[in-house]
Amino acid sequence: xxxxKAPLVPILLLAFGLRVWGLGDRNLWWDEGFSAWIAQQPxxxxxxxxxxxxxxxxxxxxxxxxxxxxxxNDFALRYLSVIAGVLSVAFIYQLARAxxxxxxxxxxxxxxxxxxxxxxxxxEMRMYTWAALWTTAGLWAAWQLWCTGRWRYWTVYVLxxxxxxxxxxxxxxxxxxxxxxxxxxxxxxxxxRRLLVQWITAQAAVAALFMSWLLFMLPRAYFxxxxxxxxxxxxxxxxxxTTLATGVSENLDRYLLPxxxxxxxx
Numbered sequence: 001x002x003x004x005k006a007p008l009v010p011i012l013l014l015a016f017g018l019r020v021w022g023l024g025d026r027n028l029w030w031d032e033g034f035s036a037w038i039a040q041q042p043x044x045x046x047x048x049x050x051x052x053x054x055x056x057x058x059x060x061x062x063x064x065x066x067x068x069x070x071x072x073n074d075f076a077l078r079y080l081s082v083i084a085g086v087l088s089v090a091f092i093y094q095l096a097r098a099x100x101x102x103x104x105x106x107x108x109x110x111x112x113x114x115x116x117x118x119x120x121x122x123x124e125m126r127m128y129t130w131a132a133l134w135t136t137a138g139l140w141a142a143w144q145l146w147c148t149g150r151w152r153y154w155t156v157y158v159l160x161x162x163x164x165x166x167x168x169x170x171x172x173x174x175x176x177x178x179x180x181x182x183x184x185x186x187x188x189x190x191x192x193r194r195l196l197v198q199w200i201t202a203q204a205a206v207a208a209l210f211m212s213w214l215l216f217m218l219p220r221a222y223f224x225x226x227x228x229x230x231x232x233x234x235x236x237x238x239x240x241x242t243t244l245a246t247g248v249s250e251n252l253d254r255y256l257l258p259x260x261x262x263x264x265x266x
Contacts, residue, residue, distance in 0.1 A: 008093055008106065011089065011113050012086060012089060012113070014114070015086050015109075015113035015114075018113065019086065019122040027074075031124075031126055032125040035063060035077075036072065038060050039066075039067045040067065041064070047061075047216075051221060052220055052221060055167075056165070056166045056168070056213060058163060058167045059127030059168075062080065063077065066080045081121070081122050081123065081126070082122050082123070084133045085118060086122075088112065088132050088133045090109070091133065092109055092136055093108060095143065098140060116245070116246045127167050128168065131167045134161070134167060135161075138156075138160035138164060138178065141156035142182060144156075145202070146185065149192070149194065149198065154201075154202050161175050161206045162210060166213060179203065183199075186199070238259075241259045
């Protein structure tokens with residue numbers, strides 16, 4: 001291993017330790033139970049069922065394959081999210097280092113490693129940590145494509161963004177932000193048309209690969225809705241602050257003081 005990446009090793013070990021600690025202590029909650037159930041279904045039934053769900057099928061397919069190898073054990077099934085969580089720390093290092101320097105990479109990796117929010121989601125049998133991994137990899141590849149114009153980064157970008165969209169529909173917001181940033185930077189320079197062509201073809205490839213799922217999903221999707229309940233803006237701010245500061249989204253009043261302290265520091 002190169003000397004400049006040596007400090008990343010203890011950070012990754014820290015990230016792994018925090019995420020695996022107490023991984024099997026809690027019972028499954030509702031969404032995790034759904035993940036465990038759908039992962040047990042045959043692959044074709046799984047895909048058809050997720051067409052009616054609010055999330056795409058990639059995470060469930062990964063969990064299906066993982067469960068076949070490990071068995072229906074809570075610890076083992078949650079461990080799939082641990083893998084994505086630790087890999088996200090490695091990729092945020094690469095992204096921050098590319099945008100700044102090695103120190104920026106180490107700091108970004110360290111703060112993601114100890115983030116209560118990131119640790120919590122890395123211990124959930126849900127798709128959010130995998131979506132974070134794919135989008136981080138996509139942003140890193142977009143920056144590398146901008147800097148080098150190499151087609152291998154084009155390929156990584158297309159695969160990562162497609163995987164993100166097949167994992168979480170909200171990942172489209174990250175793809176949109178990447179496009180805004182890339183096109184704004186190109187507009188200022190406006191001298192490398194080959195790079196622009198690469199970027200446009202990358203977006204077309206991502207759109208085509210995601211469209212294959214949408215064409216299957218839309219005829220089967222359920223678009224019913226329930227009447228919305230009243231929602232307090234103050235409660236939303238408390239929920240946001242507590243989740244960001246502690247990674248906990250329940251019993252908010254118990255974590256009010258530490259949440260206020262962390263938000264004040266930030």
